[in-house]
Amino acid sequence: MPELPEIESLRREQAEHALNRRIAGVDLRDPERLRGARPDDLTAALSGFHFDSVTRHGKILFLGVSSGWKLAIHFGMNGHIALYGEGGAEPEHTRLVLDFADGGRWAFADMRRLGWVELTDDIAAYLRSQEVGPDALTLDAGSFAKRVGGKRGAIKSALMDQATIAGIGNVYADEILFHAGIIPDRPAHDLDDPALNRLHGEMQAILREAADRGGFHGELPACWLYHRRGDTGHCPVCGHTLNTRQVGGRTSYLCPACQT
Ligand SMILES: [Zn+2]
Structure with a gap:
């Protein structure tokens, strides 16, 4: 199960490779992996926009979208994110795919289906609603x-x-x-x-x-x-x-x- 260090290293990878690439397509393969919104809402929040920030709190990753939304990602038992180029191999058990306008792809894969994604416009309020305490790395x-x-x-x-x-x-x-x-x-x-x-x-x-x-x-x-x-x-x-x-x-x- 991914814990803080795994999500933090994923955050660094996303910061380096996933930002500022226009999202041209949203393919939610497993609608149950989306909580609190309809698939159309997810498409509207992402399509035509790009990720402009990435932060982590505990085991949750937040990808900021230029539309103003944040995409909260929970990884469950073995969720992960893969980035690959045109013609590259899609990971097994992919639940959500984003097509970048530059031809690259972003995939959220989750074999056990215990992870999920959710939209929020306020990370602090979201963390309160999920009853998530302070992050282990920043707590004094x-x-x-x-x-x-x-x-x-x-x-x-x-x-x-x-x-x-x-x-x-x-x-x-x-x-x-x-x-x-x-x-x-x-x-x-x-x-x-x-x-x-x-x-x-x-x-x-x-x-x-x-x-x-x-x-x-x-x-x-x-x-x-x-x-x-x-x-x-x-x-x-x-x-x-x-x-x-x-x-x-x-x-x-x-x-x-x-x-x-
Ligand atoms: Zn010992």
Whole structure:
């Protein structure tokens, strides 16, 4: 499932390649992937216009359109955006295709059909309506401690709750907690200020480094827990056998020696 770093690297790619290209055609192949608007509304908002900005909040990407609308994109389990030239291969499971006037194409593909697109003219109001909290990369340490430290549940669940803090899913929550030396099912309100401060620092460092390296599709550092997921191998730091544990219904990987 794409998390903040994957969407951030997609944002950078869109900023470089998708802006200022006139949209000549809109082909919504799967109308259920559009929420809150009719297919005609989507065509009217996009056709003849171009993307003039791209921003990200948590796991949501917003493509600003020169018509004044913003196209909000939710990626679900495995949604992604592909850009390709005339005659280039369209990705499998494409749900929405935009034809650029220059001959290039933009496609939103989503195999599991858990993602969607939506139009909004006000990003802040949209985020409020979706109950999305502040972005994990821009939240300062003091606000992080207030929002996360007051939670009664497991710290991992607090990190993954998009209303508390936006952008983190199962994989990066484990990675951040591993680097911060905190076990995932420790109650959030148990953490003292130095622990919350350390966790905030690791959260932003991990998310930033992963985004810079292209996320799951790039090359994450060899010493990360990420590479040991699925095989319960040995801790990349101390060599202890890794454990798994269910936290909030999700399988969590941890090192019982490094994390307390
Ligand atoms: Zn360890």
